[in-house]
Amino acid sequence: MNIHEYQAKELLFAQGIPVPMGEVATTPEQAEQIARKLGGAVVVKAQVHVGGRGKAGGVKLAKTPEEAREKAQAILGMDIKGLTVEKVLIAPAEDIATEAYVGIILDRASKAPVWMVSAAGGVDIEEVAATDPDKITKLAVDPRYGFLPHQAHLLATKLYTDPKQVRAAAKILQQLYKAFIENGASLAEINPLITNPAGDVLALDAKLSVDDNELFRLPAIEALRDESSEDPAEVTARNANLTFIKLDGDVGCIVNGAGLAMATMDLVKYYGGEPANFLDIGGSSNPEKVVNALKIITGDANVKAILFNIFGGITRTDDVANGIVTATKMIDIKVPIVIRLTGTNEEIAVKILADAGFTALTDMDEAVQKAVALAKGESQ
Ligand code: GDP
Ligand code: MN
Numbered sequence: 001m002n003i004h005e006y007q008a009k010e011l012l013f014a015q016g017i018p019v020p021m022g023e024v025a026t027t028p029e030q031a032e033q034i035a036r037k038l039g040g041a042v043v044v045k046a047q048v049h050v051g052g053r054g055k056a057g058g059v060k061l062a063k064t065p066e067e068a069r070e071k072a073q074a075i076l077g078m079d080i081k082g083l084t085v086e087k088v089l090i091a092p093a094e095d096i097a098t099e100a101y102v103g104i105i106l107d108r109a110s111k112a113p114v115w116m117v118s119a120a121g122g123v124d125i126e127e128v129a130a131t132d133p134d135k136i137t138k139l140a141v142d143p144r145y146g147f148l149p150h151q152a153h154l155l156a157t158k159l160y161t162d163p164k165q166v167r168a169a170a171k172i173l174q175q176l177y178k179a180f181i182e183n184g185a186s187l188a189e190i191n192p193l194i195t196n197p198a199g200d201v202l203a204l205d206a207k208l209s210v211d212d213n214e215l216f217r218l219p220a221i222e223a224l225r226d227e228s229s230e231d232p233a234e235v236t237a238r239n240a241n242l243t244f245i246k247l248d249g250d251v252g253c254i255v256n257g258a259g260l261a262m263a264t265m266d267l268v269k270y271y272g273g274e275p276a277n278f279l280d281i282g283g284s285s286n287p288e289k290v291v292n293a294l295k296i297i298t299g300d301a302n303v304k305a306i307l308f309n310i311f312g313g314i315t316r317t318d319d320v321a322n323g324i325v326t327a328t329k330m331i332d333i334k335v336p337i338v339i340r341l342t343g344t345n346e347e348i349a350v351k352i353l354a355d356a357g358f359t360a361l362t363d364m365d366e367a368v369q370k371a372v373a374l375a376k377g378e379s380q
Pocket of ligand 1: 042043045050051052053054055059061092093094095096099122123191192204205
């Protein structure tokens with residue numbers, strides 16, 4: 001789960017990280033009021049779950065409250081990488097002397113949190129990573145010992161030479177590590193970490209991605225979820241307890257079990273097709289899940305054929321069959337459906353489907369080939 005910059009900044013501020021704190025506005029008038037309250041120049045920042053807002057025109061400086069209103073007017077409603085800006089953060093503007101990058105991710109290859117820091121921070125860090133990787137220092141943290149003070153100090157020396165700034169940065173890195181661990185994050189980053197002309201080290205941006213599997217123990221973080229910033233299909237799927245990931249292909253897959261879902265996607269690719277999604281309806285016998293799954297899949301305009309692949313172990317295939325019949329009555333489905341099911345109560349399931357005018361296959365290869373062909377507009 002991603003959270004907004006203003007929410008991440010509050011979590012970092014709570015750890016003691018120096019962050020110029022502002023307030024969120026949803027209207028230009030509110031933006032003006034906040035700017036007046038803060039006094040002095042402000043920065044108006046789009047709150048959407050993507051990076052690169054600066055380059056997209058979603059970060060603007062304003063010298064007066066009136067200008068803050070104008071800039072907020074321009075940014076609110078703006079489309080940034082497909083997301084509509086509904087909130088802006090109004091924060092005190094800082095004069096920037098240097099911009100650095102500091103970030104920590106959970107790196108599955110190293111099986112550890114890994115730091116990445118660079119004195120060449122700011123809006124072009126992706127380019128630095130691609131063209132000048134030597135400017136980025138990496139350090140893996142052994143989770144048995146945690147992030148040690150001498151490691152924080154070493155990383156800080158890669159950013160600054162002034163001893164005061166090195167000490168300030170080392171402290172910020174330790175606080176950021178605590179924020180990363182305590183909030184169940186898979187990524188925490190500050191870009192830019194700036195120095196101002198007075199020599200202070202400050203966090204001007206913050207990003208925190210939380211591991212979904214940590215949320216059950218972190219209700220305060222779960223409460224930060226902003227469904228308006230998430231993919232609508234993924235919101236519906238989560239609320240229906242389905243595991244769903246949207247992909248770019250045209251074969252909609254409805255499968256029970258994560259392993260079978262992966263195997264189905266592999267087979268779709270093997271036979272020359274592209275899966276439109278990963279969708280696991282789970283191991284339970286619940287027709288409602290099938291209805292919800294079909295609603296999600298048919299909401300994707302790219303889907304040209306729907307493939308059910310059900311192995312009845314704990315799942316009863318007759319329940320799935322009933323779900324398919326119910327759902328196809330409720331929803332006007334305009335694309336062909338291929339059904340493969342085998343296992344528990346298979347004979348009953350085939351009869352239910354046959355009575356409703358469907359044919360059910362039992363062979364997985366055959367079903368996948370048929371769905372791929374139908375998605376391509378070839379009849380089989
Ligand atoms: P991002 O592009 O989505 O990562 O948004 P950032 O919050 O990082 O802002 C992009 C850039 O805007 C930063 O790298 C800074 O150069 C600039 N910026 C952000 N806040 C301020 C500020 O308070 N003062 C000044 N002068 N520049 C700022
Ligand atoms: Mn940034």
